Amino acid sequence: MNILQIAWKNIRKNPAASILGILLTAFGTGILCVLLVASKQIEQQLTSNSQGIDLVVGAKGSPIQLMLSSIYHIDNPTGNISYREARALAANRLVKLAVPLSLGDNYQGHRIIGTDSSFLQLYDLELEKGRLWQSDFETVVGAAVARNYHLQLGDQLYGAHGLSKEGSTHGHPYTIVGILQSAKNVADQLVLTNLASVWHTHEDAHGDSGDEDPENEPEHAPAAGQGLPDNQPPHLVKNMLEGFGSGGREITSLLIQYSNPSAIAILPRLVNQSTSMQAASPALESARLFSLLGIGIDSIEVLAYVIMVMAALSVFISLYSALKRRKYDLAIMRTLGASQGKLFGIVIAEGILLTFTGALVGLVIGHLAFFLISIRTDDAATLLQASTLYPQEIWLLATGVLIGLLAAALPAIKAYNTSISKTLSGTQ
Incomplete structure (x- = not known):
């Protein structure tokens, strides 16, 4: 059984904490996705609709x-x-x-x-x-x-x-x-x-x-x-x-x-x-309008990052708590030939799987939310395309992976340093 399979089984053993970490990551990523797509499309509409008008x-x-x-x-x-x-x-x-x-x-x-x-x-x-x-x-x-x-x-x-x-x-x-x-x-x-x-x-x-x-x-x-x-x-x-x-x-x-x-x-x-x-002047007034919109977008963006930090804390607490419950399992895995690096990789994989899954769900939620917004504004001048994907969304997935990596770092180090003798004797 490889590292990813073991990590996924560990996640499924603790569904409540895992779902919380995924949802927090998803909400944070979803908000960032909506802001990204909205700002890109509004900027494009401001440019295309005023093009040629001096x-x-x-x-x-x-x-x-x-x-x-x-x-x-x-x-x-x-x-x-x-x-x-x-x-x-x-x-x-x-x-x-x-x-x-x-x-x-x-x-x-x-x-x-x-x-x-x-x-x-x-x-x-x-x-x-x-x-x-x-x-x-x-x-x-x-x-x-x-x-x-x-x-x-x-x-x-x-x-x-x-x-x-x-x-x-x-x-x-x-x-x-x-x-x-x-x-x-x-x-x-x-x-x-x-x-x-x-x-x-x-x-x-x-x-x-x-x-x-x-x-x-x-x-x-x-x-x-x-x-x-x-x-x-x-x-x-x-x-x-x-x-x-x-x-x-x-x-x-x-x-x-x-x-x-x-x-x-x-x-x-x-x-x-x-x-x-x-x-x-459309050029000057569009710049002023977008700067005013930017103030609100920045404020909501801060909220999204706060939610992402909370997601990282949730994943960290989940993994740290699970590590304490599974220390005997880890020690037995060591006796059966698992290396310290493999234990380290399992915990890191758990953190990355949780936040990557959350980020992926967040992108889906973000585009779905934007689709609902586009339906409500269909009669307005601004044309919103919820199906449009942007290269910057890859960075949202990368952010999710990074959050999982950071949240799992300390629990993974502790798993790496697991002492077989002390754990099995009950002194650790």
């Missing part, structure tokens, strides 16, 4: 709230901004691309976004089926929305007022004319339509005809390409100015790409100091 412009308020509502779609907007100001900003030479967003409604918790065709370009989106909207109340839905609710081309959906599914339903339906390919980002969770559809929906709800006073129009509306870089493609100019019509209209925000590096220093200051709007 600036978010919206109503004054919290910059983080503006970023969360306009890029990640997990918070309420800070308010609305004038379309006239948005148009003027879009025509600035420092702006390469300006994507308008108009929020306010949802479908089953998925946000309905009024925008234009440049949104697809910004996120590098492709249509899996159908086409882009061509008239009011036509919509293109994200891959996750279509999958979750079994939506097909030609189906109709009704938007609910507000950003939660409990809002009152609007009377005018949207017709699905396109379904996006899965992009593994926030776009999978959205319902896209043109700006006019969002405006008309709320005008109907409030009894507003939407007619604008011509006197409110800008004195000189910028023509396509006016005030833009010379190398600006004509279709981008059209997208940036598409629907930028009535001065009384409002949108929620603009997602902006810079035309050149000098815009980094100039454009945010220009918006914040010279307009009624505010500018937020």
